[in-house]
Amino acid sequence: MADALVSASLAARFSVSYGYDVHFTPDALHLEDATLAATLRDDGGGRLLAVLDAGLLAAQPDLPDRLAAYGKRHFEDLEFVGDPIVLPAGERVKDGMGHGAPIRAAIAEHHLDRHAHVLAIGGGAVLDAAGFAAATAHRGVRLIRMPSTVLAQADAGIGVKNGVNACGQKNFIGTFAPPRGVINDASLLATVSDRDWRAGMSEAVKVAALKDVGFFTQLEADAPALAARDSAAMHRLIRRCAQLHLQHITGAGDPFETGSGRPLDFGHWAAHKLEQLSGFRLRHGEAVALGIAVDTTYARYTGLLRKSAWERVMSLLAALGSRTPVPELADPRVLDGLGEFAEHIGGPLTLTTLTALGQGIDLRDIDRAAMTASVHHVDRWTRAAR
Structure with missing residues (x-):
């Protein structure tokens, strides 16, 4: 007589070690x-x-x-x-x-x-x-x-x-x-063109603002040299920025992004949408700089970030050449990027912003009116640069 079929499970559990220099x-x-x-x-x-x-x-x-x-x-x-x-x-x-x-x-x-x-x-x-x-x-x-x-x-x-x-x-x-x-x-x-030289520095502002106030302060001091294409200052920026990114990848416990929190995507929900709306005329770094400005302004509007810290972020972005007007900031479809970003990262919408320089926070409840006002503020801020 055949054995009766019963429910059963086989467990497969393994880990894979990765490493590169x-x-x-x-x-x-x-x-x-x-x-x-x-x-x-x-x-x-x-x-x-x-x-x-x-x-x-x-x-x-x-x-x-x-x-x-x-x-x-x-x-x-x-x-x-x-x-x-x-x-x-x-x-x-x-x-x-x-x-x-x-x-x-x-x-x-x-x-x-x-x-x-x-x-x-x-x-x-x-x-x-x-x-x-x-x-x-x-x-x-x-x-x-x-x-x-x-x-x-x-x-x-x-x-x-x-x-x-x-x-x-x-x-x-x-x-x-x-x-x-x-x-x-x-x-x-x-x-590298002057445009790409400037655009590339936005990721350094991002990771410094999130993780290392000392690095942020160094960027402020180096801003005139960086704007003048000083190679030594750029070497310092790249090496520390790469180090902080690698520390996050290897130490945050989620290198393959299985969760919903993505600190290193600070500013990226707006950046991805602005790139798309521009037909990718905007460089990724240019869009990230604007996205950082939007999310930092949101932190200021909602009381998470002191005015002095917000001013330092905006001033550094301007000093590095990121205060450039783009018509896409006035497009109401920018806010559609919030929903698209939630789908991109998976799970509930989670955005990272600042509570202080060197200190990020993940947010799930987004005040859409405050975010809309933040986008409009950054639009006015860039236009005032003319």
Whole structure:
């Protein structure tokens, strides 16, 4: 007689350990700089497909030759396969999954496997698109990032996410796939436009305001030098900003964002909507600066933040060149970003703002009238800069 069917369960519980290093070097492709070669060697060495940002390539057209020469010098640790894949610069490279197709095709053509590497050199959008392509080929070809903009070196290039835009939403399709290494090459910033130099500093303001009042004070002191493109001041900004982001990723207990609280998305609900409304004319960093201004003003309007702290945040944003009028701030659809952000993060809407410099708070009950007034205030604040 057959055994009677009874309810039963099998438990599967396991953890996966991740780790990667973020390096800082003056010139990663100098023939005597071993940072890239050592990163490959420590990760098993092997074959490497290069992906370049078209904007960076236009500014530094010798990059393919430098990559080839570096490969010859360090042939024992790495082998470049084929010609570098060139992706469009800026947010348009994240318009769906199509721009990743040449990367996946090259991975197949050159028979690269999960022990091979993709080396992505470019701004945050190119790193996102290349990282997504690598993460979805063979369910994960190894990725090394070499960020080439201020924002990417300070923030976007050092995290664990990859994504592209789809269905009218930013980063709608993506993966959590940590890189095998990140190399911040100071020489790549030499040709960054003034606009991208300024825009990239907003993420430093964000993390300083949230987590480190000493860093915030340093940014205030360095603001004139940063605005004048002083490389030493920028090196300080990038290194501390990267350190604080990594501390949050590794120490906050939620690197893959399973919860609803996202402190490092301070200012991002408005930023994502402003980018979308502008047709991505706005740089991500420019939009984040405005989003920080909105959420800091909301904290002031609702009595969470003292006027003096609010004034310091707004003054620092202005000193770093972020007080720029944008017509999208006057669009009533900006407030639709609240609902879209709730869907993006999952669970109840949770926004981070400030109770003091260096001290953030997560909010779930949002006063829509106060938020509307905050957006209008920032709109007037930017227009007054004219």
